[in-house]
Amino acid sequence: MRKVILKLSLLSIPVLAVYIFAFIVLYKSGEILSIREIIDRQITSARPVIYGSGYSERTVQYKYNYVLIRKPSIIAMGRSRVMQFRSAFFKDPASFFNAGGGIIGIEDIQAFLEGIPNDKTPRMIILSLDQHFFNPNWDGPGLAKFELKGDTGSFEILLNQGWYVFQGFLKHKYTLAPLFKKDLTGTDYIGINAIRFQKGYRKDGSYSYGKNIKQNSRDFLFTDTLDAIAKANDVFVYGNHISPKSVVIFEKLLKYCQQRDIHVVVFMPPYAHLIYNKLMSMPKKFGFLPEIEPKVAPICKKYGASFFNFSDINSVGATDLETTDGLHGSEKAYLRLFLLMQKSDPLLHDVAADETYLQKRLADAPGPYVVFGQDE
Numbered sequence: 061m062r063k064v065i066l067k068l069s070l071l072s073i074p075v076l077a078v079y080i081f082a083f084i085v086l087y088k089s090g091e092i093l094s095i096r097e098i099i100d101r102q103i104t105s106a107r108p109v110i111y112g113s114g115y116s117e118r119t120v121q122y123k124y125n126y127v128l129i130r131k132p133s134i135i136a137m138g139r140s141r142v143m144q145f146r147s148a149f150f151k152d153p154a155s156f157f158n159a160g161g162g163i164i165g166i167e168d169i170q171a172f173l174e175g176i177p178n179d180k181t182p183r184m185i186i187l188s189l190d191q192h193f194f195n196p197n198w199d200g201p202g203l204a205k206f207e208l209k210g211d212t213g214s215f216e217i218l219l220n221q222g223w224y225v226f227q228g229f230l231k232h233k234y235t236l237a238p239l240f241k242k243d244l245t246g247t248d249y250i251g252i253n254a255i256r257f258q259k260g261y262r263k264d265g266s267y268s269y270g271k272n273i274k275q276n277s278r279d280f281l282f283t284d285t286l287d288a289i290a291k292a293n294d295v296f297v298y299g300n301h302i303s304p305k306s307v308v309i310f311e312k313l314l315k316y317c318q319q320r321d322i323h324v325v326v327f328m329p330p331y332a333h334l335i336y337n338k339l340m341s342m343p344k345k346f347g348f349l350p351e352i353e354p355k356v357a358p359i360c361k362k363y364g365a366s367f368f369n370f371s372d373i374n375s376v377g378a379t380d381l382e383t384t385d386g387l388h389g390s391e392k393a394y395l396r397l398f399l400l401m402q403k404s405d406p407l408l409h410d411v412a413a414d415e416t417y418l419q420k421r422l423a424d425a426p427g428p429y430v431v432f433g434q435d436e
Contacts, residue, residue: 112257
């Protein structure tokens with residue numbers, strides 16, 4: 061019996077070593093911090109704090125809890141194509157939070173809002189209505205797989221991700237030196253992706269692409285996006301006609317927002333011009349796209365929401381140089397987009413930062429991607 065126990069003990073040593081190593085990595089990187097601790101650091105720190113996890117994906121819970129804690133009167137909602145809105149776009153930066161990533165599909169938007177108590181309800185939503193939401197053949201996982209109010213415990217993260225953390229080190233996905241090195245950039249980073257790439261969420265909820273902007277700028281002439289279109293992958297799954305179910309869900313959402321006195325600014329986010337033209341050249345495979353505006357715009361008008369179709373990035377005065385890939389416009393492109401929206405929506409205009417100031421920042425932008433600093 062002793063020999064069996066000894067053998068089992070010896071066999072368990074490598075496994076134990078893997079998980080001890082993983083714990084050190086997760087602890088030093090901040091990956092196992094609770095959502096509340098991450099949010100508190102971002103709110104209270106005198107330095108900008110970027111949160112970008114590599115092994116503990118909790119974006120939905122992070123965004124939801126941030127809204128509860130900060131109680132912003134204006135929020136941006138959608139997936140990754142809304143994350144370029146910055147607090148500096150607004151007259152009172154503290155009034156805004158970018159909740160982009162807090163939902164998966166169109167059916168999740170109302171579920172997210174219903175989880176917000178009445179005394180914390182935002183007064184305005186800038187809603188990115190991703191075109192694929194209306195594709196009858198696209199099936200996002202939905203929030204049914206997430207608990208808005210929950211948080212993954214440290215032990216659970218270690219148990220579920222320990223081996224992948226160790227495997228990632230062996231595959232050179234990260235190195236240990238930055239975890240123990242004092243940062244001299246003036247910014248604090250929480251999470252492996254933030255530490256390695258300076259990639260993650262700022263305290264206003266917007267997304268910093270960090271090093272990835274330069275390393276993967278413009279999706280290498282949109283090769284990856286064009287390949288996804290050719291293979292009908294993910295958001296580019298083919299669909300001949302608009303989804304009637306999605307239209308019903310959208311109308312229900314706007315009715316709900318009207319009942320809660322929430323003003324909604326709806327926009328269809330931009331594709332790169334080259335990608336937009338490619339999609340429009342395939343009417344038998346993407347026939348649902350031109351059907352969206354005729355169905356959605358009248359519903360917006362009915363419930364007092366404004367509607368903007370910016371599907372082609374050229375429509376906001378930007379070019380494909382102001383994209384990070386075929387699906388995402390840069391922060392600079394989104395400032396152009398915002399300036400157009402606030403001109404046409406009086407309520408948005410009232411809360412927007414001074415137009416002359418924003419135009420000057422746009423003109424003074426150091427390049428095609430970023431306009432404002434990490435701490436603005």
